Amino acid sequence: xxxxxxxxxxxxxxxxxxxxxxxxxxxxxxxxxxxxxxxxxxxxxxxxxxxxxxxxxxxxxxxxxxxxxxxxxxxxxxxxxxxxxxxxxxxxxxxxxxxxxxxxxxxxxxxxxxxxxxxxxxxxxxxxxxxxxxxxxxxxxxxxxxxxxxxxxxxxxxxxxxxxxxxxxxxxxxxxxxxxxxxxxxxxxxxxxxxxxxxxxxxxxxxxxxxxxxxxxxxxxxxxxxxxxxxxxxxxxxxxxxxxxxxxxxxxxxxxxxxxxxxxxxxxxxxxxxxxxxxxxxxxxxxxxxxxxxxxxxxxxxxxxxxxxxxxxxxxxxxxxxxxxxxxxxxxxxxxxxxxxxxxxxxxxxxxxxxxxxxxx
Amino acid sequence: xxxxxxxxxxxxxxxxxxxxxxxxxxxxxxxxxxxxxxxxxxxxxxxxxxxxxxxxxxxxxxxxxxxxxxxxxxxxxxxxxxxxxxxxxxxxxxxxxxxxxxxxxxxxxxxxxxxxxxxxxxxxxxxxxxxxxxxxxxxxxxxxxxxxxxxxxxxxxxxxxxxxxxxxxxxxxxxxxxxxxxxxxxxxxxxxxxxxxxxxxxxxxxxxxxxxxxxxxxxxxxxxxxxxxxxxxxxxxxxxxxxxxxxxxxxxxxxxxxxxxxxxxxxxxxxxxxxxxxxxxxxxxxxxxxxxxxxxxxxxxxxxxxxxxxxxxxxxxxxxxxxxxxxxxxxxxxxxxxxxxxxxxxxxxxxxxxxxxxxxxxxxxxxxxxxx
Numbered sequence: 243x244x245x246x247x248x249x250x251x252x253x254x255x256x257x258x259x260x261x262x263x264x265x266x267x268x269x270x271x272x273x274x275x276x277x278x279x280x281x282x283x284x285x286x287x288x289x290x291x292x293x294x295x296x297x298x299x300x301x302x303x304x305x306x307x308x309x310x311x312x313x314x315x316x317x318x319x320x321x322x323x324x325x326x327x328x329x330x331x332x333x334x335x336x337x338x339x340x341x342x343x344x345x346x347x348x349x350x351x352x353x354x355x356x357x358x359x360x361x362x363x364x365x366x367x368x369x370x371x372x373x374x375x376x377x378x379x380x381x382x383x384x385x386x387x388x389x390x391x392x393x394x395x396x397x398x399x400x401x402x403x404x405x406x407x408x409x410x411x412x413x414x415x416x417x418x419x420x421x422x423x424x425x426x427x428x429x430x431x432x433x434x435x436x437x438x439x440x441x442x443x444x445x446x447x448x449x450x451x452x453x454x455x456x457x458x459x460x461x462x463x464x465x466x467x468x469x470x471x472x473x474x475x476x477x478x479x480x481x482x483x484x485x486x487x488x489x490x491x492x493x494x495x496x497x498x499x500x501x502x503x504x505x506x507x508x509x510x511x512x513x514x515x516x517x518x519x520x521x522x523x524x525x526x527x528x529x530x531x532x533x534x535x536x537x538x539x540x541x542x543x544x545x546x547x548x549x550x551x552x553x554x555x556x557x558x559x560x561x562x563x564x565x566x567x568x569x570x571x572x573x574x575x576x577x578x579x580x581x582x583x584x585x586x587x588x589x590x591x592x593x594x595x596x597x598x599x600x601x602x603x
Numbered sequence: 604x605x606x607x608x609x610x611x612x613x614x615x616x617x618x619x620x621x622x623x624x625x626x627x628x629x630x631x632x633x634x635x636x637x638x639x640x641x642x643x644x645x646x647x648x649x650x651x652x653x654x655x656x657x658x659x660x661x662x663x664x665x666x667x668x669x670x671x672x673x674x675x676x677x678x679x680x681x682x683x684x685x686x687x688x689x690x691x692x693x694x695x696x697x698x699x700x701x702x703x704x705x706x707x708x709x710x711x712x713x714x715x716x717x718x719x720x721x722x723x724x725x726x727x728x729x730x731x732x733x734x735x736x737x738x739x740x741x742x743x744x745x746x747x748x749x750x751x752x753x754x755x756x757x758x759x760x761x762x763x764x765x766x767x768x769x770x771x772x773x774x775x776x777x778x779x780x781x782x783x784x785x786x787x788x789x790x791x792x793x794x795x796x797x798x799x800x801x802x803x804x805x806x807x808x809x810x811x812x813x814x815x816x817x818x819x820x821x822x823x824x825x826x827x828x829x830x831x832x833x834x835x836x837x838x839x840x841x842x843x844x845x846x847x848x849x850x851x852x853x854x855x856x857x858x859x860x861x862x863x864x865x866x867x868x869x870x871x872x873x874x875x876x877x878x879x880x881x882x883x884x885x886x887x888x889x890x891x892x893x894x895x896x897x898x899x900x901x902x903x904x905x906x907x908x909x910x911x912x913x914x915x916x917x918x919x920x921x922x923x924x925x926x927x928x929x930x931x932x933x934x935x936x937x938x939x940x941x942x943x944x945x946x947x948x949x950x951x952x953x954x955x956x957x958x959x960x961x962x963x964x965x966x967x968x969x970x971x972x973x974x975x
Binding site for chain 2 (some may be wrong): 480
């Protein structure tokens, strides 16, 4: 019962720890990025720069961990922006600067998260709707609530929330502690509990899981609920970090939340999740942004560099480089006889379209 | 109703609708010219209403490209309040493009087909909005884009563009910088989305006034922040780390800086002089922090919520047959100056939320009640 990624990317194992290919890849890339940053734009790794970069990276990491849980079940969640924006609106608009009203506002946001999560989960897990369509619909509903509550206008974050979410402890942004806390909780629950192991098993192969009596629908439904709770936390964090959030604060986290999951090595087909690699991927993406900003290149170049880095990162997992290299390094030989049988479909698995068509020729 | 009869009815309705639409198109083409003749015709006036309010009843629409922040909420409410001063405006509609050019264009087309007579549009996407604006104008709707320049020409693509004189803001900032940082220095200019005409006009005006002793650091003409507090924070952290000497920050949306400015004291540096636009949160932030930050002088220009009022006046006047205003752009006055105290010192009202704009014509208490 292994997913496509696990088949092709065996973990490096020792007696007690296993290190995934994703962790090695994104970890090395992050180290290299910081080294390049240190050489080409030293100020991008200064304390000031990191204190600005890390909180946003941590929000992305928390949203990314939520997305990872959904992706583990072979789904995708496009309601990330709606939940983050709605939470930012609720926890700023409802208290309206009054710290005493902060807790009820957070409780209300959590209620919305649970309801939205169950809505997504039931539509996808039980009614078998396409996750893209279902979560897009939920996203629209969440934005409807967002605008209904705020009229498009969040308020200033309360002092307490600015201190908790946007403050620092021992010189480290508090957002880092939130992200590490979430990382530990998700890792322990998924990797070290019976329910978590079943959760991964269901994601890797729902049919087999059903055959051995696991509650496939429940696991798939709950993935969306846990995810929404994490988006809700991300919304609380970003509301505290930016003193005056906009009503569309979550928009900028949609694609990056998927990108960090893929960069972290979690297969979009479902199965094993890699929480630590996902968190590091969030730091990688955010540091990349900080690096290109510090370089002082134009916005167009910044966007191109980020896109190129993302394309390279994703291609590490999705392209069968061994086949590509083999194709280009193969010396011209005697052409195959015209009656040669076409390759079996199974041999096309995990090859690029280019490689596949070349095989077929 | 038998199926065949029902089908015939639907077909008849469709043909009728097509004929009506065709008629509208033809009439629209004529009334595009007709729109111009309205202004040349006799000026009418509703007693007790402003001079720009004529007697012809109209349906009016206000359209935003992005309505998701408090500035837009106050601006929208100001536009609505202005339109309501004229009893001839019998119906008011509002649409928010939510940051999507496609939605903003389709909002325009939707309201044109719903029969509005006049519309005021905030064309956030600039020239990308020109086809939709032109279509509205050609359909005979009095079309008045405001604030952001959509390109094109008045009388061809729309009736009139009511801009904000952003160059005036740039000149005011530059004059203040010369007076308060007289020996020259490094200026960091944080603007809106890349390429937007507002920030570019401001930059050009500043460079005309400021001599060679001042240099703009970072990306020129401006660092694009999208007027987004999160992105502003990211950019500013990079800038603080990169530039050991920042003497002045100029920003055309001051309140987005409130979450970022504490990065200076966190880095052991004073918050520098700030020339920007007003906002209650920013003013209160200055009150709380200027003592500990000796370089933190503040000057603001009015943030321009009332730009929409002039655009509404123009559109309603043209559509109802009222007297068309002579002013063709909004000039935001200087609002606060922490040094000269002229025309005002820094105005922080702690009884009001941070996201009200005390420079606006709409009272702060009314702004605070919006969106509740």
